[in-house]
Structure formats: C-alpha cells, structure tokens
Amino acid sequence: MNEELKKPFNPIEHENLIYKKWEESGFFNPDVCVAKGVTKAEADYFSIVLPPPNVTGTLHTGHALMLAIQDIMVRYNRMLKKRTLWIPGTDHAAISTESVVVKQLSKENKNKHELGREEFLNKVKDFTQKSHDTIVVQLKKMGASLDWSREAFTLDEKREEAVYTTFEKMYNDGLIYRGYRIVNWDPKGQTTVSDDEVEHQPKKAKLYYFKYDKDFPITIATTRPETKLGDTAVAVNPDDSRYKKYIGKTIEVNFVGVPLSIKIIEDKEVDPEFGTGALGVTPSHSQIDWQMADRHKLEKIQIINEYAKVMVDHPDYKDKKVEEVRKIIVDKLREQNLLEKEEEIDHNISVSQRTGAVIEPLPKLQWFIDVNRPFKIKGDNIKGQAFSKGSTTTLKILMSEVVSNNQIKIIPERFKKVYAEWLTNLHDWCISRQIWYGHRIPVWYRGEEAKISKKSPGEDWEQDPDTLDTWFSSGLWTFSTLGWPENTDDLKNYHPTSILETGHDILFFWVARMILMSVYILGEIPFKEVYLHGMILDKNGKKMSKSNPETAVDPLLTIEKYGADALRMAMIVGVGPGSNNSLSEDKIKAYKHFANKIWNIARFVLENCQGQSFEVGAVQGLSLATPENNAHLEKFDGLIKEVTDDMENYRFYLAAEKLYHYTWHTFADIIIEESKTKIKEGGEKAESTKNMLGFLLKEQLKLLHPFMPFITEKIWSLLPNTENLLMIESWPSRK
C-alpha cells in the first residue's frame, strides 16, 4: 500500500500539488478537453462567468462561498462531459479602488491632484496588480477550476474595446445622452453616484415651521431651512382650499437678509397632510422640486456647491457648510419671531454607500442611459412576440420581460418580485463619475462641438474628464469576456452563459445591468438562470466583510488549518439558495474530520482489497455477488439517483449532506464494519465483498469530487486503474 496513506490526511501537503496537476493537464480549458477526446466537439456546453472580484483588496469568506458553489456546478457539468467553461477575471471597481488609493495617499499627506492624473493612475495600477496577484492565489487555493487562458480584467485592452463600442452604439441610438439635471452628489468622494449607490439611514430630524418674512401669507415646513435660500416658489395641492386665493401670485420676500421672488403655484405632487400643506420649492436641490420647476417654468437657483457649502452672496452664509448655515438661519428666524413650531420627526437621510457622506442633490451636466427611449432590437433570440428582430422596444421593457416570462429564471424565485419592483422605480442611469480611475468617457469637445472617439480628433479637442460607472463595463462581462465586439467562436459557443451565480446583494447593480447590456447589444439574454446565494455571517450573526475587521476572515488561514475541502463542505451543507449562512469554526472542523474519515476509508479498502480491479461494473457481472451485497449496491443506486436529482435542481446543500451521511454512516459504519467478518471468513463471500468495497469507493469519490475535489483526486490517484484524472471522469449514472 502507498506510504502516504499511512499518515493522517493533511490537506496542505496535497492541495497545491493537486491544483498544479489539474492546471498542467489543461482540462480547465474546454478546447483542450475536446482536443484530447475527453469531451465531444458537439457536446452540449456549460458556461459561467466568475463574478470578477474587486481589485481593492483580497478575498474574504463571502467569496469562498461563491467559489464553492460555482466550482461544484462546473465540476459536475464537466463530469457530465459537457464542454465546460468557467471564465476568471477581476473588476477594476472604479470608485472603491480609487478611494482606497486616495486614503493611502492621505496617510502620506498627499492628494491625487498633487500627483496629477497620470502619476495617480500609475499608483493605482501598482496597487491593483498586487491585489490581483493575491486574488489569483486565493482562487487557486479554493480549488476553483477556472480556465486561466481566458482570464479577463474589466479595464484591460479588450474590455476597453467592448466599452467603447457599446458607448458608441448607445450614443448613436440616442440611448446615451448628456443632460443637466439633479444628481446624487457625494461631497466626500467628489463625484456623482447612481441611485443604487445611495443608502437610506433612519434619523431623527427637526421639521421647522416658518414664514419667509413677516409679510408672507403662508407658513411652510422644512427640515432643511438653508436650502430655502434657493426657493423660487411655494407649491400647494390643487385640492387644498386653504391656499386657493394666493395661487398665481408672485411675492417678493426678504428671507433672513436675502431677497427672493416666490411664486405661489399648485401641483398635485404636494401632500396636503404633510407639514402645513405648503411646500417651499427649491428647484436646484431637490429632485421633485426640479420637476415641478420644469412644469411651472420656474427659475432654478443653485445655492449649494460641490463641497456642500452655501454659495449665496451674503457675508453670513457664503462658503459656510450647510449645517452651519442651517443653525444661523434658524436662530435668525427665531429672533424675527418667524419660527412658529419645531417638530421632531423620523426621516431618512441619503448616504453614499461608498464614503458614508450625506448625499447633496445638485444640478449637474452628466451622462445618462435612457431606459425609456424606444430602439430597435438587434437579434432574434429573445422570446415573445413583441421582441422579434427589428421591432421597437425600450431597455426597461426588455429588462422586465425577459425575467417575467422566465427566459431568465431566478433562483430562489422570490427575487423575481424584488427585481420587478426595482424596475418599476428605475430612472435613467447616471453613468459618468468625476474620478480618474476607470474607463474614460470617449467624448471629445471643441467649443460647442462634441465627438465620440477613442483617440483625440485633433489638436484643439479636449476629452471629457469623467470616467464611466464601474458597472458599465461589468454589465458587458458575459460577452466581453468571450471576445465581443469580435464575432468569436467563443461567443457563438458559450453565449448565453448557462447560469450566473452571485450574491443577492448585487442583483440590481450587476445582474440587472448585464441583462440590460446583453439584450441591447446582442439581442439575447446574458444567462439562462441566476442562482443567488446569501451572505456569510459570523457566529454572532454579523455580516462578514472587509469593512468589518472584527468579522473578516481570510479564507487562506482557514484553508491552511482545515483544508479547502473542509471549508467548501462547511459552506455548502445546509445552506439553501438566498439564505444567509452563519459559519462557525466548529462546522469547518467537522468537515475536516470527514475528510480524514474518507482518507481512512480509502486506507482500509486499499489494504483489504489488494488484487481487486476496482473496475466500475465489475460487481454487477459477478456471479458470486451475494444478496446482501446486491442490496447495498441497490441502495447506492438510489443515492446516485437522489444526488443527481439534487444537483440538477441546484440543491447542493442536500446533495452534500446526503453524500456525507452515506459515506460516513452507511459505507463506513455499516458496509465496512460488516465486511470485516466476511473478509476474515474468506472464500467467495469475501471476494464478492472486496469487489464491492472497491467499486463503491471509486464511485463515491466521483460523487464527492465536485464538493471535495482535492482529497478525492488524491485518493483517486492511489487506486488501481486510474490513469486519468478524476476531474474528467464521468458522473456515475444509475443502472
């Protein structure tokens, strides 16, 4: 017997070597599998993209979960002999990455403007290269069977080509436009952010009731008195009889020393129940007020700047922060006896998800994707009568339909509703960011002229300084990684991808954007199914993440201690799609014990079954098969059926648990225990039993391989008649 088997199983001794063996075999690449006859050229395909981790740091345990699930899918499908492709890559994560590097600079008392755009970007490049290299090591340690020959980066040259081509097409179709309107401004990050990057936090606030001046007839209520410096109207509901007589009038007021011209208007958006039922309209600093101003042709005065400071030319306010001005104004109103009431209310403040800064709504000239503008569909691959090639639709309708009609199936299904709800609230997507790291907007200006171009159209042209939202490039991921805009074989062979596996927290950010881009650019869905996993929680139920150092766990430390196989099993067993997972060290330890159990099973079988072929099927044809052994084989057949069924329906958590129980409590505790006496007795019964043990071990390794690839591959290599790697064996089929 092999000397290695005599020691207890020690994962770190084997895992790196095994991964190297897999890589060298080339079988992670489906082209190699076809060339070497492992898969048939005309076989079905299974393709999946790795959600590209951000190059802002290293992987955490949450990533380990997604890798475990995806690798299980990939290895299972590879064993079904499909042409199986799993594409690796990383995401430049524009804002996150830039803010990490900016923070590092500030520790050295520097800022990016001192460095200049080019040097700053070089710094970012150094940083991201290091992150990337760490991430690649981590991916390999987890056992991820990714096709490294196809590795991509959202900001590399090929993806740049895809981004440019997309931008140009959308611009020419009128789906990308430049517009002046209220955006979510992050004063800390000094950039706009999209609606989805804004979080709402509950907070107690004061609602102030007052009049602009003593002669003004109507009391208004607001939580932000400082913005009233930019008011141009007071709006009331058309059905509100209290204010009827004032409608249409324009009243000149002196609001805390600042002259304003206030028009009284009626608008059905005003809630007569809230405050006094009269709303001070601030067109430049509120989304709703901006729209009202458009409807009523009101003047729009910007009074707050990008640094959240007041711009009004008055010595008491100019260049002071909004909070400070608020206090000053409230004090003045009180002195002038204009403040009628202060009411404590619960409300939500908008905060930038990335920087934590309070969002300041500001009017700005930005680039948007129009989700409601009609355009013609390119392809013929989207189901539904309204969607044949050349018909007219909008991005919003398309995004909605492909999910509601189940062309794209979401698992678990409840997220279908969440997705639909998001779509009903979807506005045009602001895609320009005032940061340096990312895809630069390919538009050049000369005076009033604008041109789309990759390179400068001439000497006096200047490129738009802004970059694109990081999700613009990741939205292209399913096809930009397959070679688009070139019409490659990969694109023909592997798109739409079979499934997308990711966390439910990026359903809107990423999944929705990929659907948008793919249906628009290719006229086909990006993936047939979406499997959403939950969040990893620590044992106190807190979300594990980089931003929470108390709970962040480097998966490499866990792997070193318990092995990747144990970590994978601990993440999978008992965790259904979409549900959160409290991962405890005890659970991981339990599966390390399981790995050791398998190891010892292999030792027992190899010691006792020398001379046996271990050949699949050898038992079935054996005349000396005993009724008891046949019963065991029949039971195993049932296991294959159940596990296969679970795999097909994405019930990995059940499949893994069943395999665990079978191996430990049926194979080891019953079959092996029984075999001891039979083998001692010798004769035909003993031979039959030995034959069965070898057969069952080999088949179990196959079933366990997607879940615990390392140890199963290692043991496989120690068995007789195993010239091929286990990773390219066929998944057991039921007789």
Place this chain on the structure above:
RNA sequence: GCGCGCUUAGCUCAGUUGGUAGAGCAAUUCGUUUACACCGAAAAGGUCGGGGGUUCAAAUCCCUCAGCGCGCACCA
C-alpha cells in the same frame, strides 16, 4: 407606507411534491488486540413562535397575531 424572509433540540441550522421531526457542535453513559479517538456504540434532549382553519393526516397548505431581519419607496 409597500414587499420579502426568518421563528424547529442548549447553540448554528436542514427538513425537496403534506404521511406525526433530523445534522453538526455541546452535554451523558459505555467501549481502544490497529482503517480512523479527527473513532465506535448507546441513551438523552423538541407542545416545530402564539391562535384559528383546510385535511383521514400539517413543521410543511390557508388566515391571523407577535418578535427579529432585509429590500424598496417616501422623506417639504
């Protein structure tokens, strides 16, 4: 305000189409002449959040209430 999820053994959670409950860890008892103490055997532990309904039968389906968590919207 709208929507979603969760509530099962001390802890963390499974329970796939309804057939009166399972795992890991912890705790109890016993066992070590070698596959494995990272082990084996045995026993213990639950009115499946409360209430109501459908059914021959409900942890599972329906209604309702409560607690916890999440998403979205509003936010003058």
